[in-house]
Amino acid sequence: MITGTAGSGKTRLTKALGDWLESQGVGFSRVNLDPAVEWIPYHPDVDVRDYVSARRVMQEHQLGPNGALLAAIDLLHNHVDEIAEAISGSPGPYVLVDTPGQLELFAYRRSSLEVIRGIVNPYTTVVVFLIDGVFLNTPTNLASLLALALSVQLRLGYPQVNAISKADLLEPEMLELVEKLNEEPESLLELMWREEGPYKTYAEKIYRIVVEEGISLVPVSSIREEGLSTVFGEAQKALGVEEGIETNIEE
Ligand SMILES: Nc1nc2c(ncn2[C@@H]2O[C@H](COP(=O)(O)OP(=O)(O)OP(=O)(O)O)[C@@H](O)[C@H]2O)c(=O)[nH]1
Ligand SMILES: [Mg+2]
Known part of the structure; x- marks a missing residue:
């Protein structure tokens, strides 16, 4: 399940992940769980807009975009069994679920959680949480983004792979920061203390969790098709699958 801001x-x-799986000869399907999306660059095997469209809800109930999305997600409740059935009938074994953009609705609203629980198998689900690469600029800011990732994991309650998207847009220093986080996270504490700001102790505590839990970040670029096998491999690991698929793509 792919989520993020x-x-x-x-x-x-x-x-990109579906195209990559295809290139590896691995069966998969794609599910669009966003009732508000206007255009999708892939053909979804299951599309919640076939059941509820936020655009129609907006027109029928004279709502704004966020109000319509709230109502659309609530209305999806009535179709959970049909959606679950459509997913189980679509090609497998992997299912990529594309989720709505408004993270606060998707991850924190009770009705969204009920929809998710109704359509995914809790024992075989991994969340891929995308931190937008363009948000990343300082070690303290990285701590705040990691806090968001932790908050989403706490809320959704699934194993989670945390990734930095749009890695092709990252400044070399920011890529270095991500590497540091993965390889020697303690060094970020030192970098962070060099910054100005009143709440560094918060950032320090967040890093302590990151260090203790061994949380890492996978840089991924869908446009350059980089990091896809790592995201997939980490998702396999998060599920406890020992052997990933053979890959023939050079990254
Ligand atoms: N440079 C770069 N841009 C990207 C990448 N992935 C997505 N984008 C751009 O980011 C914008 C948003 O991409 P989407 O895939 O629609 O993002 P989303 O999270 O699905 O958006 P919502 O569902 O509306 O929240 C588009 O302009 C994409 O072209 C990437 O790997 N590199
Ligand atoms: Mg989207």
Whole structure:
């Protein structure tokens, strides 16, 4: 299940990851869970807009975009069994679920959680959480983005792979920061203390969790098709699958 902040690249990653699986000869299907999306760069095997469209809800109930999305997700409740059945009838074994952009609705609203629980198998689900690469600029800011990732994991309650999207747009120093986080996270504490700002102790505590839990970040670029096999491999690991698929793509 691919989630992340608005515009972080969920839909592009759903396309790129599917194309990559296809190139590996691995069966999969794609599910669009966003009732508000207007255009999708892949052909979804299951599309919630066939059941509820936020655009129609907006017109019928004279709502704004966020109100319509709220109502659309609530209305999806009535179709959970049909959607679950359509997913189980679509090609497998992997299912890539592209989720709505408004993270606060998707991850924190009770009705969204009920929709998710109704359509995915809790034992075989991994969340890929996308942190938008364009948000990343300082070690303290990275701590705040990691706090968001932790918050989403706490809320959704699934194993989670945390990725930095749009890696092709990252400044070399920011890529270095991500590498540091993965390889020697303690060094970020030192970098962070060099910054100005009143709440560094918060950032320090977040990094302590990151260090203790061994949380890492996978840089991924859907446009350059880089990092896809790593995202997939980490998702396999998060599910406890020992052997990933053989890959023949040079990254
Ligand atoms: N440079 C770059 N841009 C990207 C990448 N992935 C997505 N984008 C761009 O980011 C914008 C948003 O991408 P989407 O895939 O629609 O993001 P989303 O998270 O699905 O957006 P919402 O569902 O509306 O929240 C588009 O302009 C994409 O072209 C990437 O890997 N590199
Ligand atoms: Mg999208």
